[in-house]
Amino acid sequence: MKAMMQKKANQAHLTSQLKVSCDTCSLSELCLPRGLSKEDLNKLDHLIERPRSHDANTLIYQPGDKFTGFYAVRSGGVKTYLTKKTGEQQILGFHLPGEVFGLDGLENSKQRCYAAAMENTSYCILPHEELDSLCAVIPELRSQVYHIMGHEMNCDHAHLLLLGQQTAHERLATFLLSISSRFKKRGFSATSFVLPMSRHDIAGYLGIAVETVSRLFKSFQEQGIIKINRKQVDILDLDKLNEMVANCEEPK
Amino acid sequence: MKAMMQKKANQAHLTSQLKVSCDTCSLSELCLPRGLSKEDLNKLDHLIERPRSHDANTLIYQPGDKFTGFYAVRSGGVKTYLTKKTGEQQILGFHLPGEVFGLDGLENSKQRCYAAAMENTSYCILPHEELDSLCAVIPELRSQVYHIMGHEMNCDHAHLLLLGQQTAHERLATFLLSISSRFKKRGFSATSFVLPMSRHDIAGYLGIAVETVSRLFKSFQEQGIIKINRKQVDILDLDKLNEMVANCEEPK
DNA sequence: AGCAGAAAATGATCTGGATCAACTGTCATA
DNA sequence: TATGACAGTTGATCCAGATCATTTTCTGCT
Structure with a gap:
């Protein structure tokens, strides 16, 4: 918004x-x-x-x-x-x-x-x-x-790690976190934003089908992780998202 | 060799x-x-x-x-x-x-x-x-x-295009062609070479399972496209390989 | 306001490649 | 020349996500 x-x-x-x-x-x-x-x-x-x-x-x-x-x-x-x-x-x-x-x-x-x-x-x-x-x-x-x-x-x-090794829901979680942190860096809300890209483009970025993107958004919403309406996204549980991708990263 | x-x-x-x-x-x-x-x-x-x-x-x-x-x-x-x-x-x-x-x-x-x-x-x-x-x-x-x-x-x-959009056999064909052309550039044979990496690493590069790499090598061999023994690769039908990946590229 | 075309959602079905499990070949060390 | 450990192969089974088909919702246009 x-x-x-x-x-x-x-x-x-x-x-x-x-x-x-x-x-x-x-x-x-x-x-x-x-x-x-x-x-x-x-x-x-x-x-x-x-x-x-x-x-x-x-x-x-x-x-x-x-x-x-x-x-x-x-x-x-x-x-x-x-x-x-x-x-x-x-x-x-x-x-x-x-x-x-x-x-x-x-x-x-x-x-x-x-x-x-x-x-x-x-x-x-x-x-x-x-x-x-x-x-x-x-x-x-x-x-x-x-x-x-x-x-x-x-x-x-x-992105290579994402495409080569992550499951579809890990990919979507990673994507949401990336967008979120980039909005934050520009001084906007990290938890409430309007996606600038279509479902088709998200699918093309994540290497999955549009239908899968749709279903995953719905599933995330049902789990109370996000609220999504068309391009308006509200992240309700940032920790959960981080947890989902944590599995993909190095212990560091 | x-x-x-x-x-x-x-x-x-x-x-x-x-x-x-x-x-x-x-x-x-x-x-x-x-x-x-x-x-x-x-x-x-x-x-x-x-x-x-x-x-x-x-x-x-x-x-x-x-x-x-x-x-x-x-x-x-x-x-x-x-x-x-x-x-x-x-x-x-x-x-x-x-x-x-x-x-x-x-x-x-x-x-x-x-x-x-x-x-x-x-x-x-x-x-x-x-x-x-x-x-x-x-x-x-x-x-x-x-x-x-x-x-x-x-x-x-x-590599992103490969991981995001190509099938397993397209990926392997692309990989073989890439290695081939790089050997050629160094003055070695483009059709007969020893792979420096393990099956495991090939799988890790292509974002597929080791078993799939094995099966695909076998399948390529059965189709008469390559001859492979452990790490020794002989490309018998370069055209066929190019054809397989051609589908992945722009008409240009 | 109403319509057309695109974007998104939803449901049903199918399949490429993953996973699990067992086996074989190869090489290094004793 | 055994022995163990790892790399690679092969087979059987399974499932995440693709694909296909249909419906619903937007959006832009006149």
Whole structure:
């Protein structure tokens, strides 16, 4: 609810003419600028392309497109995915405001997967060449780039563990906890939020059938773990969810 | 067979005292030095730690260990993996000579997964701090680092597609083709090689049971696609394998 | 307000691959 | 040349989740 209103609000004042500086962006602490000095931030800010908008369910890029740079979500939500010939999508990641995507183009300057807006979405682009030049002179920026790439890889690794070793209900629990903690990081409620993606996309991310997603949501609700109505989720028993995924993790 | 002899040979002359330069390393074209000038290569060469050796089935690092830098396999083979509490391993990747691993430590300077030698293995370490400093002054090195990271991510993405959308036989076919093409890249036969990993590890990589791996190998053999004896694999019908996975890929 | 098409839920049935159990081959050590 | 331990194979059974079919609920559009 809160998240949705926030989205609408952002959407309203982000016209295509408006240059928005990292300086004033409420997401900069989650984004590439994190940890940069005022001065360095200013340099970075100059090369960022002003926010662009994409309507719901439109492609942002696809395999073969020229790699332009890193993409940072400002509002809305993005999914990246690969497909089988038969059309099934394997969702690689969901990208919420403050999160970065598009790194798949780094290998050979061509995008390798699809990126699509799940709802009306605005994002910034950090052109790769300029960013790279800046990296030469700002060590902190290099660190932040390494950090973001490392994070991306570790997310993928957790996703591999999920797809390779977890049962369907463990997968859904893991998914809910991931979304919850990411909303929390952005300052929203960790227990009450609106999912930006469809059941179909959740199924594609978790490697299970849509019907299974439906049934599992119902089952979680019957167990009193969540309350769910369409895309509105309320987590009633966070401990139970954590317990469900605890089995999947290292004792540490 | 050929691969195995090569390995033995390398092993023999790689004592812990011996400094081996990138310059003379037959794998440098697959490794970080690729694309560097003679001069830059020399700078890089100075910071690389001399090859270390690890016996079969020993840990190279584990979650929580301090991130030291990139690891480059010289001979042998390495697996990286995550585990469930219950002990099952999800293999994240197999790393053959000339390939890089250890990037999971980039996020926050701690390793996040396990890395273990699958056989007697030697590898170089490229200390992160020194490599990073060098990146500041050698743009080509930055490019190569991006390239390697991008490649790593795209491998993970292909792995996600495999785990999320492919059937067991598609997975095994994809796996065989991947190993085949990587041997080929190193100048070995693409159709006759010795697998460096156990059935258990193959199962852990593909997200299926060991028994299924066994049965599928048998089935492939009965169809005349491969000939397999323990770890010795001969691919008899490469086209058939390609056909099996073609269904999984984009028309492009 | 009413309709069409999409998204989601629900029910019934089926199956790929897991699991359990037993057996065989291989190599290392004494 | 036994012996034990582990890796791999094979067979029998079972079930989590897929698939197919139908219904219900939304959402956007005119």
